[in-house]
Amino acid sequence: MPVISTPQAFNESQLYVDLQSIFGRSLYLKCEGFNFAGSVKLKAAIEMVETAERDGLLGPDSILIESSSGNLGVALSMIAASKGYKFICVTDSRCNLSTRLLMEALGSEVHIIADLDANGGFLGARIDYVRALCASDDRYVWLSQYTNPGNWRAHYRKTAPEIARQFPRLDVLFVGAGTTGTLMGCARYFREWHRPVQIVAVDSVGSVSFGGEPGRRMIPGLGMSMRPPLLDESYVDEVIRVEEADTIRACHRLARRGFLFGGSTGTVVSGAMDWLARHETRGLTAVAIAPDLGERYLDTIYQTNWLHDLYGDDVLGTDDMTPAPRGAERTPRATGRRRKT
The missing domain is CATH 3.40.50.1100 (Rossmann fold)
Incomplete structure (x- = not known):
């Protein structure tokens, strides 16, 4: 057991x-x-967070931030709660209500983007929002699942x-x-x-x-x-x-x-x-x-x-x-x- x-x-x-x-x-x-x-995204979330810790990118005052349609956001919410980090998930209106509620139950903030990008999706708008937040405060740490x-x-x-x-x-x-x-x-x-x-x-x-x-x-x-x-x-x-x-x-x-x-x-x-x-x-x-x-x-x-x-x-x-x-x-x-x- x-x-x-x-x-x-x-x-x-x-x-x-x-x-x-x-x-x-x-x-x-x-x-x-x-x-x-609840998903395969746990593996990537663990790898990215632990690598950021080894590289000295995460400290006691760090605020994790990530763009996610849902599952990675839940995985990072869980890990952030376990390790004592704050976490903000930037998602969009397609994210399931139960997923948003789950992230909030784990102590995360959920920011919902409503504007479409040039390709008719939400991803570009979500990434722009993340970049703007990171530029506003050096405590934000963006793991960037798309390039990491x-x-x-x-x-x-x-x-x-x-x-x-x-x-x-x-x-x-x-x-x-x-x-x-x-x-x-x-x-x-x-x-x-x-x-x-x-x-x-x-x-x-x-x-x-x-x-x-x-x-x-x-x-x-x-x-x-x-x-x-x-x-x-x-x-x-x-x-x-x-x-x-x-x-x-x-x-x-x-x-x-x-x-x-x-x-x-x-x-x-x-x-x-x-x-x-x-x-x-x-x-x-x-x-x-x-x-x-x-x-x-x-x-x-x-x-x-x-x-x-x-x-x-x-x-x-x-x-x-x-x-x-x-x-x-x-x-x-x-x-x-x-x-x-």
């Missing part, structure tokens, strides 16, 4: 869900939400080796693309591994991370309204883009089997199932990373009025309201492209 004295000391890293019985295709889902922060190498290094050191130990014959890994910290850390690790592994990035339609036109995105987590500074596409074999309606359908399909996952996980699963439907999968070992759980999405993805107002009355469809029969092969509508060589 583990006994801990700080919340960040616990993180279950060996739990996988076999999705064969739900989607009719073999895919092992690595569950990263079983920690006190600790973001990807955490997954190079932890997430990827965890997968490699469990699946030594891994063939393909599906990773959601937000800041691309998880993606880049895992991709760099498996590029150096003893056998080739295909790295498939899963992004949201409307995100400009890998190019393309910006569009409306209402589900926080994956996707960016600017190119991620950490991204190196030479490590990525293929990109799958998923419509938010298909993210929602994947989440509800999982929930009808008792697995309540968050929006980022629904996007990754939807994109992975699309890829698997288009490839020969006999003997293939495929893993996807599930960044989050679903409790923070109860007032959005799992709330009927919210769904119907934004996506229409038929967003779920009858097939997604009931468990899929065993062996079913219904796949999401996603778009993909190969990496340019």
Whole structure:
């Protein structure tokens, strides 16, 4: 039985869900939400905070500040509370209410940005706000998850080796693309591994991370309204883009089997199932990373009025309201492209 004295000391890293019985295709889902922060972002948060401490950037009077759509904000709120730092999370109106309340319960301040940036998203406006605060007071310490190498290094050191130990014959890994910290850390690790592994990035339609036109995105987590500074596409074999309606359908399909996952996980699963439907999968070992759980999405993805107002009355469809029969092969509508060589 583990006994801990700080919340960040616990993180279950060996739990996988076999999705064969739900989607009719073999895919092992690595569950990263079983920690006190509730998401994969705990790993990056620990790495960035502890590196800042070692480098002497954080002192007793320091005020941590970060731009986040939700999950990293929660992780930093938890760590700040544990270590005695003040923390300000700069987010926007898409951040789930439960996430904002959770950060405030942990003692953090939450500043909500309502202005859109030039690409029709909130990220540029959030970063401008953070920079303005940092310029106003030298106590502010911005970890900058978008440029901080600790973001990807955490997954190079932890997430990827965890997968490699469990699946030594891994063939393909599906990773959601937000800041691309998880993606880049895992991709760099498996590029150096003893056998080739295909790295498939899963992004949201409307995100400009890998190019393309910006569009409306209402589900926080994956996707960016600017190119991620950490991204190196030479490590990525293929990109799958998923419509938010298909993210929602994947989440509800999982929930009808008792697995309540968050929006980022629904996007990754939807994109992975699309890829698997288009490839020969006999003997293939495929893993996807599930960044989050679903409790923070109860007032959005799992709330009927919210769904119907934004996506229409038929967003779920009858097939997604009931468990899929065993062996079913219904796949999401996603778009993909190969990496340019």
